[in-house]
Amino acid sequence: MDLANTSNQASGGAEEGVKEANWSGVFAMSLCAFVMVAAEFMPVSLLTPMAAGLGVSEGAVGQGISMSGVFAVIVALSVSSLAGKLDRKKVLVALTGVMLVSGVLIALAPNYLVYMVGRALVGVALGGFWSMSASAAMRMVPMDKVPRALAIFNGGNALAMVIAAPLGSFLGALVSWRGAFMFLVPVALIALLWQWIKLPSMPAETQGRKLHHIFRPLKRSMVAVGFFATALLFMGQFTLYTYIRPFLEGETGVSEQLLTLVLLMIGVAGFIGTSLISSVLKGNIYRALMAMPVILAICGVALVQFGDQLGVVLPVLFVWGLVATSAPVGWWTWVSQSMPDDAEAGGGLMVAIVQLAIGLGSTVGGVLFDHWGFESAFSVSAALLIGSGALALLSMGISRRSSAQPAQMAAS
Incomplete structure (x- = not known):
């Protein structure tokens, strides 16, 4: 079947x-x-x-x-x-x-x-x-x-x-x-x-699952590409966001009191984003999965170009918080739709990939930030995020082809 x-x-x-x-x-x-x-x-x-x-x-x-x-x-x-x-x-x-x-x-x-x-x-x-x-x-x-x-x-x-x-x-x-x-x-x-x-x-929906069975969904190209896109999204996010405080203090020159307010603003924006994202996902979910990392990449480039201008940095970080916190909801929804027959395996893979991507992104960002400054870390973040959007597009194409095959077989 x-x-x-x-x-x-x-x-x-x-x-x-x-x-x-x-x-x-x-x-x-x-x-x-x-x-x-x-x-x-x-x-x-x-x-x-x-x-x-x-x-x-x-x-x-x-x-x-x-x-x-x-x-x-x-x-x-x-x-x-x-x-x-x-x-x-x-x-x-x-x-x-x-x-x-x-x-x-x-x-x-x-x-x-x-x-x-x-x-x-x-x-x-x-x-x-x-x-x-x-x-x-x-x-x-x-x-x-x-x-x-x-x-x-x-x-x-x-x-x-x-x-x-x-x-x-x-x-x-x-x-x-x-x-x-x-x-x-x-x-x-x-x-x-x-x-x-x-x-x-x-x-329990599945009985007698072996430990290695959790990796079986990766044999499906759509699922493998989607999880790779997820990894690049989280890696790109944390290559930048882990070092937002030293960026704000060193480049933007915010005070300690203002720093607290900026971080709170990012968090509030994220809460707003998660409140709105379900309505966004009602349309074509892949469009959202492509658009969100691209928006975050644009934010990263804007911070590189205008990092010393508080009037630009604040709205950019608000948009970042709005999108970055809600983006995971998109990929969790994708798991539920792409793997409805084995959502537990999908959830396990998602958590493992996200945790690994966060750790790797934070490490890469730290090396870049320490040796070549925030510009290099934020630029690499933008590149990773663009890669996530491109892979989401690829996953959409694979999904459409998979859906079209049964219809073609029925017609023939």
């Missing part, structure tokens, strides 16, 4: 299986996403007091962020196999429980080792949760509402990106860094109970 036909049949079946949207369950998962992303990035604003409290360097504390990324990749690639026949509702609730335990461990960590164990658990929760998010959305809302559900998931992500750093800094000054992490524990508990009450039963 043709793969395109298989996907279309699975998509239709998924839509028929969900008659009414379970928005309460969707918002429960959005709250969970907020807690996880807030926990992932909160150490950024607390490095100094955490280093003093744990008796290590700031760099050592920062390695905790890398630790969570490593475990997110490992779990993303293996969670579908490890979960086996378990109800996915129980798996999602258990992952939220892991998130809760990690918060307690980090808040009460007597030494650096316990802190790193806590960070590893953050990665476990993140990798498993995001791997199953697309599949869960498809099983809680009709297929035509999946982009909106994924946008709500990413709304929790965007909100956490907006407030995680300032919230951590504020709570750290008010009740210490340990109190800042402990603040997330009751929020995680609420998310756990809410999901337990509102998520529907989600029996």
Whole structure:
């Protein structure tokens, strides 16, 4: 049977299986996403007091962020196999429980080792949760509402990106860094109970999956090209965005107070973007997937050309935040539409590719920024983003050809 036909049949079946949207369950998962992303990035604003409290360097504390990324990749690639026949509702609730335990461990960590164990658990929760998010959305809302559900998931992500750093800094000054992490524990508990009450039963859709089976979708050229485009998107984003603060301080010359406002503006723009993106994706999704990285590339070039002009930099960064935070929703929607027959495998691959791309982009950007300045880092970012748009165009062409083949065979 043709793969395109298989996907279309699975998509239709998924839509028929969900008659009414379970928005309460969707918002429960959005709250969970907020807690996880807030926990992932909160150490950024607390490095100094955490280093003093744990008796290590700031760099050592920062390695905790890398630790969570490593475990997110490992779990993303293996969670579908490890979960086996378990109800996915129980798996999602258990992952939220892991998130809760990690918060307690980090808040009460007597030494650096316990802190790193806590960070590893953050990665476990993140990798498993995001791997199953697309599949869960498809099983809680009709297929035509999946982009909106994924946008709500990413709304929790965007909100956490907006407030995680300032919230951590504020709570750290008010009740210490340990109190800042402990603040997330009751929020995680609420998310756990809410999901337990509102998520529907989600029996495993695939039985006896081998670990290597998660890579099988890459045999389809459309899927392989699409994931490559996703990797270039995230790599391009973080080649630039990781170093936006030193750029603003060194090139644009913003003060520390204005810097906080600029970063907040970018985060607010991202939250607006995730609120609007589902309506954009209702048309031709590939047009959006092509346009978004091109817009980000133009932003990168504009920052290179006009980086010393605050009046230009501010609107450019607003557009950047608007598009960059909502772009992942487009690719998660693409996963749900391109792999409706195996969204868990697609989700696992997506999380692993995104985490690897972010790490690689940050590393490449750092080398370029240190040795040749922001111009080189931002220019390479723009090139990577243009590459992402080009591959999205290629993936669209492959998709159309695959869809046309069954029609041609039927006509003949």
